[in-house]
Amino acid sequence: MTIMEKLTILSDAAKYDVACTSSGVGRAAKAGAVGNSMACGICHSFSADGRCISLLKVLQSNACVYDCSYCVNRRSNDTARATFTPRELAELTMAFYRRNYIEGLFLSSGVIGCADNTMELMIRTLSLLREEYRFGGYIHAKAIPGADERLVARLGRLADRMSVNLELPSRQSLQRLAPDKRGEDVLRPMDQIAQGIRQTQNELTLYRHTPRFVPAGQSTQMIVGASPETDRQILSLTAGLYKKYRLKRVFFSAYMPVVADSRLPALTTRPPLLREHRLYQADWLLRFYGFSADEILDEKQPNFHPLLDPKCNWAVNHPEFFPVEVNRADYEALLRVPGVGVTSARRILQARRGGPLSAEGLRRLGVVMKRAQYFITVGGRMGVNASLGRAQLIGALSSGGGMALPETARQLSFFDTTEEDLSKCLTGQI
Amino acid sequence: MPDRTNLIYRYDGSFDGLLTCVFESYARHETPDAILSPDEEQTMLFEARRIETDYVKSERVLRGVINRISPEAADFIRMAHLSCIFDRDRRILAFLKLGFEAGPGVMNRLADVRVNALMSGVRYLEREAHHYMGFVRFTEIDGVLASVIQPKNRVLPLIDPHFSDRFNAERFIIHDATHRCALMHMPGCSRIVAMDELRVTASSPRELQVQALWKRFHETIAVEGRLNPQLQRNNLPLRFRPQMTEFQPKEPAGKEIERYEEGAGRRLGAV
Numbered sequence A: 001m002t003i004m005e006k007l008t009i010l011s012d013a014a015k016y017d018v019a020c021t022s023s024g025v026g027r028a029a030k031a032g033a034v035g036n037s038m039a040c041g042i043c044h045s046f047s048a049d050g051r052c053i054s055l056l057k058v059l060q061s062n063a064c065v066y067d068c069s070y071c072v073n074r075r076s077n078d079t080a081r082a083t084f085t086p087r088e089l090a091e092l093t094m095a096f097y098r099r100n101y102i103e104g105l106f107l108s109s110g111v112i113g114c115a116d117n118t119m120e121l122m123i124r125t126l127s128l129l130r131e132e133y134r135f136g137g138y139i140h141a142k143a144i145p146g147a148d149e150r151l152v153a154r155l156g157r158l159a160d161r162m163s164v165n166l167e168l169p170s171r172q173s174l175q176r177l178a179p180d181k182r183g184e185d186v187l188r189p190m191d192q193i194a195q196g197i198r199q200t201q202n203e204l205t206l207y208r209h210t211p212r213f214v215p216a217g218q219s220t221q222m223i224v225g226a227s228p229e230t231d232r233q234i235l236s237l238t239a240g241l242y243k244k245y246r247l248k249r250v251f252f253s254a255y256m257p258v259v260a261d262s263r264l265p266a267l268t269t270r271p272p273l274l275r276e277h278r279l280y281q282a283d284w285l286l287r288f289y290g291f292s293a294d295e296i297l298d299e300k301q302p303n304f305h306p307l308l309d310p311k312c313n314w315a316v317n318h319p320e321f322f323p324v325e326v327n328r329a330d331y332e333a334l335l336r337v338p339g340v341g342v343t344s345a346r347r348i349l350q351a352r353r354g355g356p357l358s359a360e361g362l363r364r365l366g367v368v369m370k371r372a373q374y375f376i377t378v379g380g381r382m383g384v385n386a387s388l389g390r391a392q393l394i395g396a397l398s399s400g401g402g403m404a405l406p407e408t409a410r411q412l413s414f415f416d417t418t419e420e421d422l423s424k425c426l427t428g429q430i
Numbered sequence B: 001m002p003d004r005t006n007l008i009y010r011y012d013g014s015f016d017g018l019l020t021c022v023f024e025s026y027a028r029h030e031t032p033d034a035i036l037s038p039d040e041e042q043t044m045l046f047e048a049r050r051i052e053t054d055y056v057k058s059e060r061v062l063r064g065v066i067n068r069i070s071p072e073a074a075d076f077i078r079m080a081h082l083s084c085i086f087d088r089d090r091r092i093l094a095f096l097k098l099g100f101e102a103g104p105g106v107m108n109r110l111a112d113v114r115v116n117a118l119m120s121g122v123r124y125l126e127r128e129a130h131h132y133m134g135f136v137r138f139t140e141i142d143g144v145l146a147s148v149i150q151p152k153n154r155v156l157p158l159i160d161p162h163f164s165d166r167f168n169a170e171r172f173i174i175h176d177a178t179h180r181c182a183l184m185h186m187p188g189c190s191r192i193v194a195m196d197e198l199r200v201t202a203s204s205p206r207e208l209q210v211q212a213l214w215k216r217f218h219e220t221i222a223v224e225g226r227l228n229p230q231l232q233r234n235n236l237p238l239r240f241r242p243q244m245t246e247f248q249p250k251e252p253a254g255k256e257i258e259r260y261e262e263g264a265g266r267r268l269g270a271v
């Protein structure tokens, strides 16, 4: 089989994995070696689905012995199979990296033979890259659930980021849809990696030359829409993962039917892109805006509002918090205002030192006045529209600018159709 | 007495040249309506004064900026001068006039137009430089990595440290076709030189193979159920694509990858 054929099969089999980021670690190149890494990550291209391409995202092998129902590579699916030799994959990575096509490698794999065997193959690829080719670029490697601890530890010394896929947002769903994987097999390596990271961080403060273990941290991903969990359940799980395992990122992937299975939504189901988009917005609120999961969704409202982003939704439901006076409010309060982001909140603090702010000045700082106007006072003065009722407010804040929403979306508020329909008119960005 | 206006400065386009303009503007009590470098066309009918770059004067202005405003302000105008915002050099002069009055606090006046416009210009420059860290595409020719870009801002000084570190052991060249200059790197040294044109043509079978593999990967990795050309275009505007391998026709064999106006192309043998 040619490299072209292998690459085609093994990138096609890897494309449903969402995490392609190359962020989390800054490292200069060693003299004479190839490659460095930027803490903020770099996008090298964008594919036709609009997603960033940062890493060469491939599987070592798609000849999987497991039979997870939602996966193209499942044993019982009739599809072409291929396996990269470590040498082939290392060479391909170097060829792409030197031409600045990519930031590095994102290596995952189907289970070839058994979990340990698969991990050994991946370790050989990464050792070749790091030792023989002296590759200093970014590597994201996936731990195979159920693999030996020592192999996980070795992989962690070669990779910048590691991830173990949670796959589904609850143990029950995992059991039902991925019968070969047990919840423990996923959580154990996640726990091991979290501990390993914590330990090297402690050692690093003592001895400078401790070899780094997963310096860019750990991430995970789960499929949304293949199982019955509510948005609230998914979000609390996410918050729990950040806390317990100190994950860098949790990724969500809208379920895309690839194989027919009675346990799964029909093949004609559209991927719930809007739901995925809302989860990312909420995840952002958890990580950067000081929100807790319970503030975003609760028993009364266990699912996201189809028309309001989660921050606007919170603001509309908490009139007692507003208006916020932009010339006095602290950073945390500014962040709660729709239309004020992390950057503009920082700029407001900085600009206030140079004198009081006007509405025009706020606009220059990047505040989206279209949304913020309902929630702020500027030097004691309210915006003209500040006294809208709740229903009018929701209309004004709705994605797409309220009245400008396409017909299909406007009907939603009356007929309560599924969110999938809405995704036709609103695009979800990862 | 108010400053004289209805006047234009022309200078050589260098940073020291601009600082000399600032010096002259103070010395002559003049506020020019435009400050133009050689590549800018004069659209106003005012009298033009040629300002010759004078390193003693520029040094004095720079020290003044550092001492009376702040070292950050000096770095800031150096960056702003690489940006492509409209009316750039006159805005830098206006910023410095404000800064000499207000002192170091001027850097906090984010909501003031005189500061804000330059800051957005610098942000645009930095954003474009960051884009190019990802979007530069090298073609290997006889062991040398070659690339052409067409940036709006002068990004080469910003991307130089990144590429010279990442590919420190390589020989590479990145040609900025807009500003007709190139970043050249060999192990241990890199510099930016004037260069009118560079043609990059893939010819070796290995190079063509790697390009074909990359195009295939780029095509395969998109998920059909989520095709979204509008999002792709927002993230990767069309203007970058003519120089990017993956957006070139599929069978590049024997064809040029980069096509520029016909003319005497410089071969890479000289690098």
Ligand code: SF4
Residues within 6 Å of the ligand: A064, A065, A066, A067, A068, A071, A072, A073, A074, A075, A109, A110, A111, A178
């Ligand atoms: S283990 Fe399951 S999810 Fe992973 S490749 Fe095999 S079938 Fe797919």
